[in-house]
Amino acid sequence: MTSSPPASRFPVPPRDELPADLRERFDDVEERSGFLPNVFAALSWRPAEAAAFFALHDALMDKETPGLSKADRELIVVATSAANDCLYCVVAHGAIARIRSRDPYLADQVAVDWRKAPLPPRMRAVLEVAVRLAVEPVAVTAADLAGLRDHDLTEDDVWDVGAIVSLFALSNRLAHWAAIPPNEEFYLMGRLARE
Template identity: 75%
Template sequence: MTQPPISRFPVAAREELPADLAERFDVVEEKSGFLPNIFAALAWRPDEALAFFAMHDSVMNKETPGLSKADRELIVVATSAGNDCLYCVVAHGAVARIRAKDPYIADQVAVDWRKAPLSPRMHAVLAVATRLAAEPAAVTPDDLASLTAHGLTQDDVWDVGMITSFFALSNRLAHFAALVPNPEFYSMGRTAPEA
């Protein structure tokens, strides 16, 4: 089977990238063993790519008492599934499996987060996140209060909104560009960790 192009738009040659973006690519590739297609697909617009990755890092690469890195990835998986975004479900599903140390959780959340074996806190988080992703005007103060009732701080509640909103942008870009997930993502984190 022939792999389709990774994007409908131009893909910049690696040697043509600005130094800061090329350095970022090297770091990501060294850490993961491959370059996720989103990097190559966005690189033809370097300033936007750098801003996109900076925003990604600011909302995803932190842990707070209310939201772990695994929780953040599960927000992406649930909302991206609701937005029918194959790229983000596959890519962030891989990261969620690794961060949660659970080979099944991302698939369960993507198919039906309501039935996934999650804590009541995470069910509340995903209820609000998926509502924001699908019906943003329907989110109420009671929804936000449900999150604080489950122990999320005001900063955590904001992060739920920021992650959901940022990945709404990402989902739409992935659809618009017809981004193709890297084959490597499909097998990542599929083996249960040793006890």
């Protein structure tokens, strides 16, 4: 019998010691998904920062726009997290991408090599710029942003691409820093029918 690795290299406070808003959020997530993602536990030792992270996450990820669906937003996270070698974010957001895209294969294809994934031209253009921003930010030019607009992304959508990549660059690095392991539950999400 193996035991799960700790959720973080840093202290994880008991939930009853957290501010009420974080406790409520954690309870809600656990009730909806059946488990608490390790990133929640890992970030909880710094409650003010956790609340700020989740607020920005929600503002960027929990919306649909004509140019970027919720599934598209998750694929940005998967592709850029793969480029940053972040196992936690690839596995966790790959699970969410499978659910939001209703495709059990696409997130894996994007994680391994987004250039070979069956993506429409708009999403291919988005991921090309997003991955470039993730790995070589100075290589992103005004022409890259104009190219996104040519694929019918609005000014807000173009901003969201950069903001999502930037937020998850932070998340990728914190996941590495704290050695946050993916929850086992993520591996099957979106692949098997939910019980």
